[in-house]
Amino acid sequence: xxxxxxxxxxxxxxxxxxxxxxxxxxxxxxxxxxxxxxxxxxxxxxxxxxxxxxxxxxxxxxxxxxxxxxxxxxxxxxxxxxxxxxxxxxxxxxxxxxxxxxxxxxxxxxxxxxxxxxxxxxxxxxxxxxxxxxxxxxxxxxxxxxxxxxxxxxxxxxxxxxxxxxxxxxxxxxxxxxxxxxxxxxxxxxxxxxxxxxxxxxxxxxxxxxxxxxxxxxxxxxxxxxxxxxxxxxxxxxxxxxxxxxxxxxxxxxxxxxxxxxxxxxxxxxxxxxxxxxxxxxxxxxxxxxxxxxxxxxxxxxxxxxxxxxxxxxxxxxxxxxxxxxxxxxxxxxxxxxxxxxxxxxxxxxxxxxxxxxxxxxxxxxx
Amino acid sequence: xxxxxxxxxxxxxxxxxxxxxxxxxxxxxxxxxxxxxxxxxxxxxxxxxxxxxxxxxxxxxxxxxxxxxxxxxxxxxxxxxxxxxxxxxxxxxxxxxxxxxxxxxxxxxxxxxxxxxxxxxxxxxxxxxxxxxxxxxxxxxxxxxxxxxxxxxxxxxxxxxxxxxxxxxxxxxxxxxxxxxxxxxxxxxxxxxxxxxxxxxxxxxxxxxxxxxxxxxxxxxxxxxxxxxxxxxxxxxxxxxxxxxxxxxxxxxxxxxxxxxxxxxxxxxxxxxxxxxxxxxxxxxxxxxxxxxxxxxxxxxxxxxxxxxxxxxxxxxxxxxxxxxxxxxxxxxxxxxxxxxxxxxxxxxxxxxxxxxxxxxxxxxxxxxx
Numbered sequence: 001x002x003x004x005x006x007x008x009x010x011x012x013x014x015x016x017x018x019x020x021x022x023x024x025x026x027x028x029x030x031x032x033x034x035x036x037x038x039x040x041x042x043x044x045x046x047x048x049x050x051x052x053x054x055x056x057x058x059x060x061x062x063x064x065x066x067x068x069x070x071x072x073x074x075x076x077x078x079x080x081x082x083x084x085x086x087x088x089x090x091x092x093x094x095x096x097x098x099x100x101x102x103x104x105x106x107x108x109x110x111x112x113x114x115x116x117x118x119x120x121x122x123x124x125x126x127x128x129x130x131x132x133x134x135x136x137x138x139x140x141x142x143x144x145x146x147x148x149x150x151x152x153x154x155x156x157x158x159x160x161x162x163x164x165x166x167x168x169x170x171x172x173x174x175x176x177x178x179x180x181x182x183x184x185x186x187x188x189x190x191x192x193x194x195x196x197x198x199x200x201x202x203x204x205x206x207x208x209x210x211x212x213x214x215x216x217x218x219x220x221x222x223x224x225x226x227x228x229x230x231x232x233x234x235x236x237x238x239x240x241x242x243x244x245x246x247x248x249x250x251x252x253x254x255x256x257x258x259x260x261x262x263x264x265x266x267x268x269x270x271x272x273x274x275x276x277x278x279x280x281x282x283x284x285x286x287x288x289x290x291x292x293x294x295x296x297x298x299x300x301x302x303x304x305x306x307x308x309x310x311x312x313x314x315x316x317x318x319x320x321x322x323x324x325x326x327x328x329x330x331x332x333x334x335x336x337x338x339x340x341x342x343x344x345x346x347x348x349x350x351x352x353x354x355x356x357x358x359x360x361x362x363x364x365x366x367x
Numbered sequence: 368x369x370x371x372x373x374x375x376x377x378x379x380x381x382x383x384x385x386x387x388x389x390x391x392x393x394x395x396x397x398x399x400x401x402x403x404x405x406x407x408x409x410x411x412x413x414x415x416x417x418x419x420x421x422x423x424x425x426x427x428x429x430x431x432x433x434x435x436x437x438x439x440x441x442x443x444x445x446x447x448x449x450x451x452x453x454x455x456x457x458x459x460x461x462x463x464x465x466x467x468x469x470x471x472x473x474x475x476x477x478x479x480x481x482x483x484x485x486x487x488x489x490x491x492x493x494x495x496x497x498x499x500x501x502x503x504x505x506x507x508x509x510x511x512x513x514x515x516x517x518x519x520x521x522x523x524x525x526x527x528x529x530x531x532x533x534x535x536x537x538x539x540x541x542x543x544x545x546x547x548x549x550x551x552x553x554x555x556x557x558x559x560x561x562x563x564x565x566x567x568x569x570x571x572x573x574x575x576x577x578x579x580x581x582x583x584x585x586x587x588x589x590x591x592x593x594x595x596x597x598x599x600x601x602x603x604x605x606x607x608x609x610x611x612x613x614x615x616x617x618x619x620x621x622x623x624x625x626x627x628x629x630x631x632x633x634x635x636x637x638x639x640x641x642x643x644x645x646x647x648x649x650x651x652x653x654x655x656x657x658x659x660x661x662x663x664x665x666x667x668x669x670x671x672x673x674x675x676x677x678x679x680x681x682x683x684x685x686x687x688x689x690x691x692x693x694x695x696x697x698x699x700x701x702x703x704x705x706x707x708x709x710x711x712x713x714x715x716x717x718x719x720x721x722x723x724x725x726x727x728x729x730x731x732x733x734x735x736x737x
Binding site for chain 2: 183187188189190191192193194195197198206234235236237238239240241261262263264265266359360361363
């Protein structure tokens with residue numbers, strides 16, 4: 001299997017967005033039955049709740065699981081029928097692998113991705129691609145040197161509604177975007193198993209680089225460009241729980257992005273165009289309201305009125321199918337390394353111009 | 368924060384290593400925010416559940432993974448500490464709290480800490496007597512587990528202070544409200560926005576509110592003032608308000624008068640009928656008796672989630688609260704003023720003004736989409 005993969009490296013083939021929008025089917029391997037040998041490196045919550053169940057759904061058994069927590073490792077290996085399990089990557093046999101999903105803490109993305117990619121193992125790396133632009137560059141260089149595919153798990157790109165919004169903006173049917181407003185927040189409840197996410201050195205940051213990087217990827221994709229007018233966050237030498245971004249686009253749109261790890265915010269995106277407007281749920285893909293041209297727009301035979309419901313977990317199924325396609329058909333994954341690196345560079349730029357976010361009750365008392 | 372927490376006060380913590388339990392919670396969280404204003408301070412915080420550490424992680428805090436049952440962890444964490452702030456409470460077992468307190472007190476003695484500040488509660492005096500309440504008032508008979516647990520804890524601390532020389536201080540805060548107060552701010556606001564806030568017709572009593580920053584001032588003063596050692600201090604705000612005014616202030620802030628007054632009898636009847644209440648009371652003893660400590664936290668967390676998420680939020684006082692809302696006790700804070708130099712800066716109106724900013728910030732989207 002691996003030798004077959006290595007004979008075809010067609011990075012130049014462009015994939016139309018439409019094909020992703022419509023397909024969602026999984027191509028078979030060269031022998032008609034076999035799927036690529038896939039490892040999941042790092043079996044924390046995202047692997048357990050999203051990635052491995054999505055693999056199971058499409059009948060793709062992991063060739064290898066790597067996880068330092070041996071109890072978790074063996075539990076998941078049994079549950080998802082992994083062919084092999086190992087506590088550390090240096091002890092794992094990588095020789096039969098075609099690809100790997102890297103879902104480790106952020107500080108390990110760069111060293112582990114580089115090691116795999118240099119060996120020609122295709123990689124789907126969890127978001128953020130890495131902590132810094134330098135690390136992203138190093139991962140991209142490793143992919144080039146190993147002639148391996150590299151995808152970044154900005155999973156919301158796979159939501160049909162988000163693809164439809166991308167097409168709506170590009171079409172210009174609703175006129176230019178005038179304003180956008182995004183508020184994303186939930187009291188943090190992700191069942192983290194270590195303090196890594198709270199460690200600035202290991203995570204690279206807080207709400208912005210964590211959930212925020214998903215939103216930033218969508219905005220950069222929808223609008224092409226994004227300028228930072230002001231960035232505020234509440235970190236005090238740790239990682240931010242709250243941040244507030246004032247943004248603009250080269251086409252004259254202005255917008256606000258607010259992220260919170262302590263508050264229940266509306267979790268929606270509002271986009272006002274000259275001839276129509278839209279509010280949709282960022283995580284659940286719900287359509288809250290639409291006006292004007294947005295109601296009439298059709299893309300790939302889909303309008304807002306017949307937009308399919310896509311539960312969160314289905315997005316991971318699409319993502320894995322796309323990665324399998326990338327391995328088997330040797331075309332780039334939907335979310336390219338440069339997309340991943342661009343989002344990280346944007347986050348980095350925000351952090352470099354950070355201003356303090358003062359809580360309103362402290363501001364009023366002059367603290 | 369106000370003038371009490373001036374630069375000189377923060378300088379007093381420079382070079383110190385402090386250990387905080389309950390740092391992911393309401394009081395401990397704000398305490399850490401204020402401690403972190405000191406330039407050269409090392410803050411260690413016990414973290415039972417990393418998922419709750421978002422506010423704490425904004426600071427350069429050394430998180431110590433563990434719970435109050437992890438004796439070894441507590442001993443190691445306290446080894447090089449100067450000041451201990453014990454704000455955590457394990458609601459699952461008063462026996463466990465007592466045992467954790469002993470462990471922490473022993474380890475603190477061994478480490479030679481300068482101060483051990485223990486956060487108790489006004490609840491120790493419940494059911495509240497009529498008239499003025501001060502630290503000399505005896506504890507009346509009660510069968511309320513929470514109050515009994517706090518009294519036991521105070522005994523342990525005072526015993527360590529008098530017999531073993533632990534430089535301990537006990538603070539007994541009253542009704543602590545303000546940003547992130549789950550019981551006295553978030554809960555009534557959620558009820559007003561998403562359901563109903565029920566009060567008893569008989570709720571003619573007086574509330575002794577204290578804004579969170581005043582309590583944090585008292586905690587910091589208790590850590591610095593030598594005359595605090597071996598003493599208990601009631602900590603309340605500078606004024607009193609009728610309970611109805613306390614809740615009406617929230618209704619004014621959110622612009623919803625979703626108050627319902629029922630008779631005490633009706634409330635008790637409804638509480639008995641609440642299916643979820645029944646389920647919880649059925650499951651709690653089973654969880655306590657048969658499930659391991661770690662699993663216990665998960666299951667109790669799940670039970671409290673059920674409470675939060677199922678249907679509209681109807682906040683109805685429980686038996687303890689019904690008593691509290693009838694009480695006309697006025698808490699005297701002269702001892703804290705005289706010995707600690709405590710000078711609360713948030714009369715109720717000012718505290719509610721600050722809290723209103725929090726409510727608009729935290730509940731803005733829920734207000735827009737009830």
